Amino acid sequence: MSLRFKFNMILLLTSSLGLVVAGIVSYNLFHKHARDEVFEDASVMMESALAVRSYTVDEIRPLLNQVKTDRFIPQTVPAYAAGRYIKHLQIKRPDYSYKEATLNPTNPADRAAEWEVDIIEHFRNHEDQTELTGNRETPTGPVLYLSRPIRITNPGCLACHDTPDKAPASLIDAYGSNNGFGWKINEIVGAQIVSVPASLALRRAEQEFFAFIGIMISAFVVIGIMLNLLLHRFVIRPVTKIASHADEVSMGTLDLPELQTGGNDEMSMLARSFNRMHRSLSRAMGMLGNG
Numbered sequence: 113m114s115l116r117f118k119f120n121m122i123l124l125l126t127s128s129l130g131l132v133v134a135g136i137v138s139y140n141l142f143h144k145h146a147r148d149e150v151f152e153d154a155s156v157m158m159e160s161a162l163a164v165r166s167y168t169v170d171e172i173r174p175l176l177n178q179v180k181t182d183r184f185i186p187q188t189v190p191a192y193a194a195g196r197y198i199k200h201l202q203i204k205r206p207d208y209s210y211k212e213a214t215l216n217p218t219n220p221a222d223r224a225a226e227w228e229v230d231i232i233e234h235f236r237n238h239e240d241q242t243e244l245t246g247n248r249e250t251p252t253g254p255v256l257y258l259s260r261p262i263r264i265t266n267p268g269c270l271a272c273h274d275t276p277d278k279a280p281a282s283l284i285d286a287y288g289s290n291n292g293f294g295w296k297i298n299e300i301v302g303a304q305i306v307s308v309p310a311s312l313a314l315r316r317a318e319q320e321f322f323a324f325i326g327i328m329i330s331a332f333v334v335i336g337i338m339l340n341l342l343l344h345r346f347v348i349r350p351v352t353k354i355a356s357h358a359d360e361v362s363m364g365t366l367d368l369p370e371l372q373t374g375g376n377d378e379m380s381m382l383a384r385s386f387n388r389m390h391r392s393l394s395r396a397m398g399m400l401g402n403g
Contacts, residue, residue, distance in 0.1 A: 127332045146317035154258035154308040165190035184282035207309040214302030218292030235261035253311030262302040350379040
């Protein structure tokens, strides 16, 4: 088994181990960054929706309330404004969604789906929790959701959600008297849920991971080639010359030119030592011949 083979086997094993460790660490790191990116997108959507709600309550509703009409104006409802904002966003980002899912909504479109009911029930069973995140699989790929509870803290909300006889007539005309009533102060009636697709970020993370591994492999290959060239230049070739000289001397050929010993590295030291041995052997053989 040659020195070059042993060296390359050790280099291959250590490089493989390094690639495995780097691959595991980088894979988890890239995926963590992808998830953080998706969570950041979800947080921005949630805060944007809340900003639209606040804008509606503070500025739009007071203006629309001045309009003299018996018709119910949905633009005065913060949830409606936030929903319309998301509808416009979905023109270019159809996989992004925001919903104020409610167990007993006034508008049937806000009724919680089965998986949304689980989130609402979680908040109802953990009233001190203010945020819940998670993943779910959809036909288009994995989706990350960010949710916050909808708790009735403003008594003014009961003007439309206490009992049908207390609700505005225009609201009853628009949505009927069967849904959206019986709410109570401090009750969690639903959840604001933002859903953001994770497939794009995860796919980008995997592409970055494979690119990183490709660069690592290329770097190891280049390093391996350079180390082999250096090994041949500074170790194998000098040792081969010394071994060839030693074979010649051992066979009785003493009139060989001395090895070149330029430099101060270990191979040069070995060559000088061999030259001294060669000269000593030549002198000894000469003295024996003269005797």
